[in-house]
Amino acid sequence: MSDRYQGFTRSPLGKLLVKNLGLPAPTPLERYTEGAPLVDGTVLLGGRGRLAESLSELLDTLGIASTETVEEGARFKGLVFDATGLTSTTDLHALREFFTPVLRSLESCPRVVVIGTPPEAVSGAERVAQRALEGFTRSLGKEIGRGGTVQLVYVADGAEGAVSSTLAFLLSPKSAYVSGQVVRIGAHGTTDAPTVTDWAKPLAGKVALVTGASRGIGEQIARVLHRDGATVLGVDVPQAASELQSLMKELDGDWLTLDITGKDAPQRIAHHLKEKHGGVDVVVHNAGITRDRKLANMDDARWDSVIAVNLTAPELISRELLDQGVVNAGGSIVGVASIAGIAGNVGQTNYATSKAGVIGLVDSLADELTDGITVNAVAPGFIITQMTAAVPFATREVGQRLNAMSQGGLPVDVAETIAWYANPASTAVNGNVVRVCGQMMLGA
Numbered sequence: 263m264s265d266r267y268q269g270f271t272r273s274p275l276g277k278l279l280v281k282n283l284g285l286p287a288p289t290p291l292e293r294y295t296e297g298a299p300l301v302d303g304t305v306l307l308g309g310r311g312r313l314a315e316s317l318s319e320l321l322d323t324l325g326i327a328s329t330e331t332v333e334e335g336a337r338f339k340g341l342v343f344d345a346t347g348l349t350s351t352t353d354l355h356a357l358r359e360f361f362t363p364v365l366r367s368l369e370s371c372p373r374v375v376v377i378g379t380p381p382e383a384v385s386g387a388e389r390v391a392q393r394a395l396e397g398f399t400r401s402l403g404k405e406i407g408r409g410g411t412v413q414l415v416y417v418a419d420g421a422e423g424a425v426s427s428t429l430a431f432l433l434s435p436k437s438a439y440v441s442g443q444v445v446r447i448g449a450h451g452t453t454d455a456p457t458v459t460d461w462a463k464p465l466a467g468k469v470a471l472v473t474g475a476s477r478g479i480g481e482q483i484a485r486v487l488h489r490d491g492a493t494v495l496g497v498d499v500p501q502a503a504s505e506l507q508s509l510m511k512e513l514d515g516d517w518l519t520l521d522i523t524g525k526d527a528p529q530r531i532a533h534h535l536k537e538k539h540g541g542v543d544v545v546v547h548n549a550g551i552t553r554d555r556k557l558a559n560m561d562d563a564r565w566d567s568v569i570a571v572n573l574t575a576p577e578l579i580s581r582e583l584l585d586q587g588v589v590n591a592g593g594s595i596v597g598v599a600s601i602a603g604i605a606g607n608v609g610q611t612n613y614a615t616s617k618a619g620v621i622g623l624v625d626s627l628a629d630e631l632t633d634g635i636t637v638n639a640v641a642p643g644f645i646i647t648q649m650t651a652a653v654p655f656a657t658r659e660v661g662q663r664l665n666a667m668s669q670g671g672l673p674v675d676v677a678e679t680i681a682w683y684a685n686p687a688s689t690a691v692n693g694n695v696v697r698v699c700g701q702m703m704l705g706a
């Protein structure tokens with residue numbers, strides 16, 4: 263399931279054709295390896311606002327080197343600009359002033375983060391200026407190239423101390439395939455964040471439920487949450503029992519084979535978590551299916567099964583776990599949506615309905631949860647798995663290239679994003695839907 267085109271572009275003939283025909287040349291993306299520093303290089307800090315004074319110290323606690331001055335010949339792995347001080351449209355000039363001179367001094371796979379104030383929390387000229395930041399970051403994401411990523415992080419007033427886990431994620435190779443996104447911190451519920459003492463194992467002593475854990479994206483989610491210290495309970499259908507068991511044994515985890523659409527599935531999962539683990543800290547609704555047909559040819563079975571697995575089951579399981587008090591304080595519920603649920607897709611009315619519904623589930627729970635429990639979703643774009651291997655060649659090629667990185671993502675890219683949501687320091691990260699799509703050209 264490798265990307266053969268990307269391999270070809272690095273061969274001598276491929277390089278020649280890419281150069282002469284103007285073909286896309288995807289940069290090999292850097293990905294995180296366990297034990298490596300979060301940022302392999304220096305981050306340049308700029309801007310003047312609510313966070314500017316604390317940023318350098320905050321990055322220092324994450325082991326990230328930063329500077330506010332540009333020495334001759336210096337190169338940067340990341341740029342962080344505090345734009346919370348921009349209160350009028352003329353102030354937006356500060357973006358050009360900071361970024362233009364340093365964009366040619368970036369290392370490969372650079373990370374750019376602009377920090378703003380949620381526009382809905384301010385008014386008048388400041389609201390206009392803060393909203394404008396989104397056009398800037400989304401465009402720079404499409405321009406930056408060389409495996410770079412650009413994000414906008416809106417930090418609510420009072421949540422300045424709750425940004426560590428988000429910067430750790432967005433500045434590191436963990437966010438390799440996440441770009442052009444808008445993240446909100448402190449927008450729903452708490453603006454606090456507990457202190458994490460061990461950034462290598464933030465989930466030590468925590469229990470994580472992962473549905474559809476036997477293969478694909480679910481397998482990687484289980485692996486990454488285990489790497490971060492969690493005990494993983496993997497759930498999958500009885501047909502996947504042997505793969506599920508061997509993976510969970512390898513990860514010192516636990517398993518439950520059941521169909522999540524079964525009538526008693528929510529109760530069985532809740533009972534198991536309560537009895538065997540005393541509760542759950544991270545709930546990842548990853549299990550999902552596609553049964554594509556244009557609506558004119560859609561039968562009941564295709565429609566019903568997709569809605570049942572992808573949407574109704576996550577909804578009922580979340581409700582049961584919350585109603586029974588099985589989700590521990592500070593816990594995290596994560597839905598797996600899809601770009602199809604945002605942009606729509608031919609032949610996928612059932613799937614896109616279910617995935618837009620997952621976003622609806624995030625919206626409906628985000629304001630209602632208490633005890634520091636959060637709910638967020640990832641919306642993967644084209645991720646190379648068995649699911650996408652079944653897509654016809656031509657459609658697959660187009661699907662893989664139509665993003666700012668000209669390549670498909672890997673299951674680990676989705677898993678790392680989920681691990682950021684699950685981090686106990688992410689309690690102020692609530693109600694977000696972040697796309698893991700290499701900044702796909704399609705949709706919003």
Ligand SMILES: NC(=O)c1ccc[n+]([C@@H]2O[C@H](COP(=O)([O-])OP(=O)(O)OC[C@H]3O[C@@H](n4cnc5c(N)ncnc54)[C@H](O)[C@@H]3O)[C@@H](O)[C@H]2O)c1
Nearest residue numbers: 474478479498499521522548549550600642644645647649
């Ligand atoms: N691969 C992509 O490009 C992509 C893009 C967007 C969203 N997604 C979403 O990511 C998630 C994982 O996708 P994947 O590509 O790894 O798929 P996959 O088919 O490789 O894995 C899905 C897993 O879910 C399990 N599952 C299915 N129905 C179940 C049920 N009723 N009960 C319990 N387990 C069940 C399967 O047995 C399988 O192990 C899905 O929700 C999918 O919709 C994937």
